[in-house]
Amino acid sequence: MTAHPALVPLPRSVAVIEGDPFRLTAQTPVIADPDAAAAARRILSTATAQTLALPAEASPSSPALTLSHTSDIAPPGAYRLVAADTGVEISAAGAEGLAAGLHTLAQLLTPTSEGWRVPAVRIDDAPRFAYRGLMLDVARHFFPVADVRAIIDRAASLKLTHLHLHLTDDQGWRLQLRAHPALTDAASGSAIGGGPGGFYTQEDYRDIVAYAAARHITVVPEIDLPGHTHAVGLAYPHLAADPVVTPELVAEAAGRGEALPAAGAPYTGLGVGFSSLRLDEEATFDFVADVLGELAHLTPGPYLHLGGDEAFGTAADEYDAFLSRVTQLVADLGKVPVTWHDAGRADVAPETVGQYWGLTTPDAAGADAALAFVRRASGVILSPADAVYLDMKYDDDTPRGLTWAGGPTSVRRAYEWDPVSVIDGIADDDIVGVEAAVWTETIDDLAGLDAMMFPRLAAAAEAAWSAPLGSTPERSWESFRRRVGGLGPLWRRQEIVFHPDRQIAWTGE
Known part of the structure; x- marks a missing residue:
């Protein structure tokens, strides 16, 4: 998995796709039902330590965060996330899967001077145990x-x-x-x-x-x-x-x-x-x-x-x-x-x-x-x-x-x-x-x-x-210690006072 080092738990499938990164800002439109939109504002605001408006209004050419329901993704909690410069779409059968995808999106965010960068990536994911x-x-x-x-x-x-x-x-x-x-x-x-x-x-x-x-x-x-x-x-x-x-x-x-x-x-x-x-x-x-x-x-x-x-x-x-x-x-x-x-x-x-x-x-x-x-x-x-x-x-x-x-x-x-x-x-x-x-x-x-x-x-x-x-090679200690170390900035923004374990190379912001 080369798309991003800080995905925990490890998704089933992560693939880099063609395209420039997506830029998430406070004004990125969110296209979703009201409950899913509220979850997106809460999860991503906490992840960025900023209040993100994520308005519901979107122009046809405006890159947006889209949360959609589909019956072809199972079991409960499973989701698909596709990110590119044209937008991010998270699909799932229900609200639990959409929330799981949003938490993965939170781990993908990297701060820049122009907002939050999300790499061009496709993730197909589902849990092992319910x-x-x-x-x-x-x-x-x-x-x-x-x-x-x-x-x-x-x-x-x-x-x-x-x-x-x-x-x-x-x-x-x-x-x-x-x-x-x-x-x-x-x-x-x-x-x-x-x-x-x-x-x-x-x-x-x-x-x-x-x-x-x-x-x-x-x-x-x-x-x-x-x-x-x-x-x-x-x-x-x-x-x-x-x-x-x-x-x-x-x-x-x-x-x-x-x-x-x-x-x-x-x-x-x-x-x-x-x-x-x-x-x-x-x-x-x-x-x-x-x-x-x-x-x-x-x-x-x-x-x-x-x-x-x-x-x-x-x-x-x-x-x-x-x-x-x-x-x-x-x-x-x-x-x-x-x-x-x-x-x-x-x-x-x-x-x-x-x-x-x-x-x-x-x-x-x-x-x-x-x-x-x-x-x-x-x-x-x-x-x-x-x-x-x-x-x-x-x-x-x-x-x-x-x-x-x-x-x-x-x-x-x-x-x-x-x-x-x-x-x-x-x-x-x-x-x-x-x-x-x-x-x-x-x-x-x-x-x-x-x-x-x-x-x-x-x-x-x-x-x-x-x-x-x-x-898989990524389901290993060496991979995990790299990926979990990359969560340091997110956990600090979430105000988690984590143990700075010496076995792990923690990423700075």
Whole structure:
């Protein structure tokens, strides 16, 4: 690919064509339906850090940006972009594809004294997987709506389609529910390290969902069950089992200088696996049904995530029975249950999608648990922790982050993996999609999220969108490091505070 060095994720086909470059200015006409025209003004204004009028009026000889619908481009998200001095035309079957093409156009822009240069090029592009996600943990540290909106815009710019919100954990409950107001009254005011906590009102949540939908992103809410539930006990002590404090947890807490979890007291440490709901009480299932029913009503998207990971404080037989019952409850609500791959051992509802969070070289138990979802034909979302857990340190000197997923995760390691290579027996058709995750034990502001996500989120986006690793010369680390380095000026204009990784030669403006 010689047309431009800064296209991420890598398109299916890029060809230089004859003709002079196109010049985009604030007064370039946009010929499109009103929604597509509004998307063009928003995406390109953000990309240029200028307000572009892009008027709807055009003379017959005026080079224009044309956004057109056509039925011969598939699947959803696919598009065709043709640029020359006579104009730019982006074609797609629907609004999602037009937006994807606009984000590619944003990456093609180069500033000049006469506007923005777009090379003469034809791009035919389509995604590998329909589900291309980012998980944001708002439970360990809380992030206000404005920050979540910013993350949505960043995800959309890399053609991601799903925002998975980890709304509850031992450290706090982050979503207001009318049926159980004590969850936010009593269990939302803490965070790791003693931070202030916080929660989203139902109006906040609807705002996030609508903002994401306008950018072709579906919100996937997660209520983590039956472990990671210490915060529930602050609001409803009778529903929570006492913490299971193991010698390992005692040693870890002592090493970090943290207090141990105690029933009825907010937990602000990093430990996991000690909490559980009371699964021998029918009142617990009534509570869970209320919570998930209200959440389903608030969430227009098809997925509800139930967690299911690291439930070390839960007896195996109770865990299995709980996941079987609760995944069926979600299915009966008309939603697709999603769980972490740990739940593969249980007799979950057949519709349940598993999310694999083990390593790119899985242990036998993790691989078998993930394969259980394939055997049920519901499929898996791949989130291998040593590749796309974006809270891992880049190297030993990274100020934020953790290292438990096989040590630091360099940008190269984040890039050099392929979804079908992770678990033997899983093929493309078994994979629902790819999702990067950013847990926030050590991250408490938008700048911190940016630094940990970028540039590695771009690597995850390429794994989700582009052809398999190594299938073409351009689908390689050497190509990616050149292309992602070329995004430096765009990311600066978008006010993304990215990590200036030394493996990458970053382009100046």
